[in-house]
Amino acid sequence: MEELIDILEEIKPGVDWEKETDLIGNHILDSLKIVQLVGALNDEFDIEITPIDIVPENFKTAETIYAMVKRLEDE
Amino acid sequence: MSYTSYTYLLIFLGAVFICYTALPKKFKWTVLLISSYVFYWINSKRLIIFLLLSTVAVYFAGVFLNRINDTAALAKKGLEKEEKKQVKALVNWQKRAVVALAVGFIFTILLVLKYSAFFAHSLNSAFGFLHFEELKFMLPLGISYYTLQAAGYIIDVYRGKYRASENFGKVALFLSFFPQIVEGPIGRFDLLADPLYEGHSFDYDRLCKGVQLIFWGLFKKTVIADRVNIFVSEVFGSYKYYSGSIILLGGLLYTLQIYAEFSGCMDIVTGSAEIFGVPLSKNFERPFFSKSVNEFWRRWHITLGAWLRDYVFYSVSLSRPFMKLSKFAKKHFNEFLGSLVPASFALFFTWLGIGFWHGAGWKYIAYGLYYYAIMTAGMYLEPLFAKLYSALKIKRDSKPLNIFRVARTVILVVGGMMLFRADTVGVWVGMLKCVFTSFGAGGFLKTALTLGMDKQDFLIVAVGAAVMLIISILQEKGINVRDSLARQKLPVRWCAYAALVMAVVIFGAYGPGYDAVDFIYGQF
Amino acid sequence: MNKTGLKQLIKALSFMCVLLVLIVASSYMLAPKDNTAEGGIVNPNANGFFSEPKDSIDIAVVGNSDAYSGFSPLELWNEYGYTSYVSAEGHQTVAQSYSQLKKIMKCHSVKLIILETDGFFTRSKLVESTAKLINASMGSAFSVFQYHDRWKRVKPNELLKAPNYTAHCTAKGQWLSNEVKGYMGGEYMVKTDKREEIPFSTKTSLDMLVKMCAENDIKLLFLELPSQSSWSYKRHNAVKDYADEKGITFLDLNIDRESFGFDWKTDTRDGGNHLNSRGARKATLFIGKYLSENYPLSDHRGDNRFKQWNADYKEYLEKVKI
Helix, strand or coil: CHHHHHHHHHHCCCCCCCCCCCCCCCCCCCHHHHHHHHHHHHHHHCCCCCHHHCCHHHHCCHHHHHHHHHHHHHC | CCCCCHHHHHHHHHHHHHHHHHCCHHHHHHHHHHHHHHHHHHHHHHHHHHHHHHHHHHHHHHHHHHHHHHHHHHHHCCCCHHHHHHHHHHHHHHHHHHHHHHHHHHHHHHHHHHHHHHHHHHHHHHCCCCCCCCCCCCCCCCHHHHHHHHHHHHHHHHHCCCCCCCCHHHHHHHHHCHHHHCCCCCCCHHHHHHHHHHCCCCCHHHHHHHHHHHHHHHHHHHHHHHHHHHHHHHHHHCHHHCCHHHHHHHHHHHHHHHHHHHHHHHHHHHHHHHHCCCCCCCCCCCHHHCCCHHHHHHHCCHHHHHHHHHHHHHHHHCCHHHHHHHHHHHHHCCHHHHHHHHHHHHHHHHHHHHHHHHCCCHHHHHHHHHHHHHHHHHHHHHHHHHHHHHHHCCCCCCHHHHHHHHHHHHHHHHHHHHHHHCCCHHHHHHHHHHHHHCCCCCCHHHHHCCCCCCHHHHHHHHHHHHHHHHHHHHHHCCCCHHHHHHCCCHHHHHHHHHHHHHHHHHHCCCCCCCCCCCCHHHHC | CCHHHHHHHHHHHHHHHHHHHHHHHHHHHHCCCCCCCCCCCCCHHHHHHHHCCCCCCCEEEECCHHHHHHCCHHHHHHHHCCCEEECCCCCCCHHHHHHHHHHHHHHCCCCEEEEEHHHHHCCCCHHHHHHHHHHHHHHHHCCHHHHHHHHHCCCHHHCCCCCCCCCCCCCCCCCCCCCCCCCCCCCCCCCCCCCCCCCHHHHHHHHHHHHHHHHCCCEEEEEECCCCCCCCHHHHHHHHHHHHHHCCEEEECCCCHHHHCCCCCCCECCCCCCECHHHHHHHHHHHHHHHHHHCCCCCCCCCHHHHHHHHHHHHHHHHCCC
16 A cells, blocks of 8 residues: 555655545546556556556545555456 | 427427337337437438448447357366466457457448548648549448447447447447437447336426426527527638637637537437436536636547547557557656656547547648647646746635636637638638737627627627526536526426526527528537 | 326426417517518518408419419409419428418408419428428417517517508519510420329328318319429329319419410510519419309409509509510
């Protein structure tokens, strides 16, 4: 989780990542940021996030992003 | 058969609704399917074959993908992890081939029918020795819309978002549903197919809400959009005779026209679908309150933007070669550029797609690139702005700044709309030049009243636009106008509804003296 | 039906009633209060019958431009004393003829309807013609659908005024033309057994029109005035079939034109599509003779109430130079 927050911080500094409840709805992560994030996550966790994983539910909060990463690591 | 004609509103929609209500639940979806094909046949006659071809293509591709997945799942059972990976690679290759074939097929139809004349013409004029025949085809109704919808469906199945439907009727209905076939909204199978297929029994409130929405759309289209049509056509048709101030008014009125018309049409079709209990996706979210061009495109023609984001932008930017490019960029540029360069590269394809989708012509490509240029410029200049704001001690979210940003966005959008409407890029440049060099405010009023709109027309358009604006402001503040109206006492409610209907009847630009104006977005 | 269903039905119906009242009221307010061009009426020539004295018109002629070019009520008056009015409009379809007749019958007790058959073949696709039919019927049922745009010009004191029709259409709906542009081509009425089918949309409204005549005990006559460019033997046969089936007389002036001295070189204003005033005179006198032999129509020439017709005929003579 800490690794994830670090990555998020790098992509967009100054957001209280653990408290935000709707990263997509509040326009904190737009499509460009998501692409950056996916690139970083793929490298960091050695997973492959595909377009199908890019749905609002997966990127709603730091928690959900983390859950997605864990799920993909197991696959 | 236009969505605003009596034939559609009174006869077609009425008859379909009666049949839909009368038949048992099990058969209700067939009413929608048959009426959608009747609607298509009335509008496009034999060209219906292209719709059928695309439907058959994605249907069988979907079934095929199901088979591949099933076989693979069976084969994987009891295998070791390494072997599983091998099976997966093989399966992926097969799936990719199926999707490429299906998507390639339906896009080839679109490209040939819509773009072959443009390609031939461009090649001929680029290389003098070539002489391709410039074939012009009749376009099947809504081909640009249903092709995207079909492609989205099959790509989703490929990506594993959902299983393909084995029911041909369901796929056919999803692709042909009559309210959305002409100009969208571009639907998603997972959201649309079930409500279309289920069959809903009669619901009084739903019927009322649908009819209300239809009238609201008619208001926008006939009272506002159609009334400015003559003026706009005149200004854009022979801009050379007019001063910059008139051209600017033409640009503003065209922006109003296209918004009132496109969003009005969306209201009519959403209302039509709502009657049958089918929720269509939202295509507009008060785009003229956007603080940036970027935001504007998230709120204008939402389903097109979303389609391109999901199936072009993400496909490009998450692809392996692209990921490599990003890594390369990160290594060789500083952090800021490292993330921007790849993004601007992927956005380029998206915007090229938006431009090209609108039509076969350099003008439309320029239209896409106009927005691309504004957006990338915004991204690259962002640090500069940030510095500027902090130097001037302007808070990022202060009200005056936001108003300024909204106004700036509107101006940029009007510029884009003028390019969209102008006959060629050259005409657009000429018009802009005129606005900036010979504004000529003198005699403005006199000329403005000679271009097909008299004082009363301007008054009605102004009142109509004001009504639209007030409702938008309320919605922007989070008020659900329809629901709060529904909660009012009966006399208030009825006055509002009756006023809306009578406004359409009396102030609509229809009948003697007005030619029926086709929907602008129906031509794509 | 359960209780809520009934409540909803009542609610919906009462709202419809409110709308209906509003539409009827606005129709009354926005309908032209006069049948002059300034009064805002469409096709003032076709609607001049509104201001003819009540029940003074015995023969109503409807159809498209062929009818208003080629039928002369004043020649018919002068020769036979029959009163007629041409309520024809360019591209008038049978559906529009029907709604026009409805209006005429409200102010005149028509004895004979002459329907010009050229409009039968105004071809439009089913969907378009349905649209036209609905447009025409909405417009004639509630004038707000036709005249809604008059909100721009209407003066507040006019809104509640009852209509007062004052137009005086001297030629009784005829379009006078002194132009001569002859037709020099060959014969177009070549005998054949083929038929050009009457469009479905025409047939529907035609059936309605025939029924209306029968119900009101009005005689109906099909008439085809000479028209080289739009008429053919195939069309003649089709109309003849329909007329025979319904027991209606069909008078086709394209056949046997010599019998009334018709000459394509001098009697058309535009090279064979429409008649000029000379052609109209010849055709009308021939028709008048036929009417006098076959229909019990009254000669109003001696009647003092109709003396305006004589004045109108004089004015007509001054205008007609050929």
